[in-house]
Amino acid sequence: MTNQEKKQVGISNTRQYTNDVENITFEVNKMAKQAKTLMQQEFRRVLDYITTRKHSARNRAMLFLMFYAGTRVGETSALRIEDAVDIDGNVKREILLKADITKGNVARTIYVSDKLYKELDAYIKVVGVADRKRKLFYSQKKTSDGFSPNTLTQYWHYLFSACGIDNASSHSMRRSFATQISSKGVGIRVLQKLMGHKSAQTTMVYIDASDDMLRKAVELV
Numbered sequence: 001m002t003n004q005e006k007k008q009v010g011i012s013n014t015r016q017y018t019n020d021v022e023n024i025t026f027e028v029n030k031m032a033k034q035a036k037t038l039m040q041q042e043f044r045r046v047l048d049y050i051t052t053r054k055h056s057a058r059n060r061a062m063l064f065l066m067f068y069a070g071t072r073v074g075e076t077s078a079l080r081i082e083d084a085v086d087i088d089g090n091v092k093r094e095i096l097l098k099a100d101i102t103k104g105n106v107a108r109t110i111y112v113s114d115k116l117y118k119e120l121d122a123y124i125k126v127v128g129v130a131d132r133k134r135k136l137f138y139s140q141k142k143t144s145d146g147f148s149p150n151t152l153t154q155y156w157h158y159l160f161s162a163c164g165i166d167n168a169s170s171h172s173m174r175r176s177f178a179t180q181i182s183s184k185g186v187g188i189r190v191l192q193k194l195m196g197h198k199s200a201q202t203t204m205v206y207i208d209a210s211d212d213m214l215r216k217a218v219e220l221v
Contacts, residue, residue: 035169037175037176037208038165038175043067043176045163049159050063057123057126058123058127058137059159060122061120064115064119066177067177068113069095069112069113070173071110074101076152079097081134082132085124091112091124094109096109156172179206
């Protein structure tokens with residue numbers, strides 16, 4: 001390779017590095033303006049509030065799904081009973097999110113933990129599975145086919161305000177999911193798959209460095 005060719009390769013690599021840094025910086029700044037990550041005590045506060053209100057089984061199930069599986073508000077509102085429950089009426093351990101309801105139009109599987117399974121199972125026992133085509137999470141409006149992404153977003157905004165949690169939104173549970181998984185030492189590639197991101201860089205900006213994670217980090221020295 002000639003000196004001129006080496007120079008061109010160096011310029012190309014520098015440009016690529018600069019673009020990567022700019023993209024990451026943009027994503028970080030964008031995420032900084034978005035929802036906060038929920039701490040466990042805040043999650044419990046929301047859960048306690050929900051339990052004392054109407055539709056508690058439904059609202060607990062939605063909270064657990066978004067907090068423990070990282071589903072987006074659009075994915076959560078679009079799920080139907082047949083997506084989450086098998087033909088015998090049992091909650092599935094693996095739920096396929098079809099491409100037409102995901103943000104990137106790429107299907108992915110969410111894996112149902114024991115905690116999430118328990119909540120979904122309790123909810124299904126309340127609503128039943130007679131109409132498998134019906135939305136998984138019903139809305140109070142009789143003429144509505146369940147929540148829309150917009151109405152569910154508004155619901156979470158109202159709920160967090162009622163609980164006195166500032167800067168939280170429907171995206172908070174997804175950020176919390178990513179941070180929880182990361183704090184357990186799970187690799188970024190696994191987390192990327194769980195989040196349904198095309199790029200690991202996008203996944204990285206979802207992870208919030210909590211005080212607990214910082215304390216554990218210094219103990220490694």
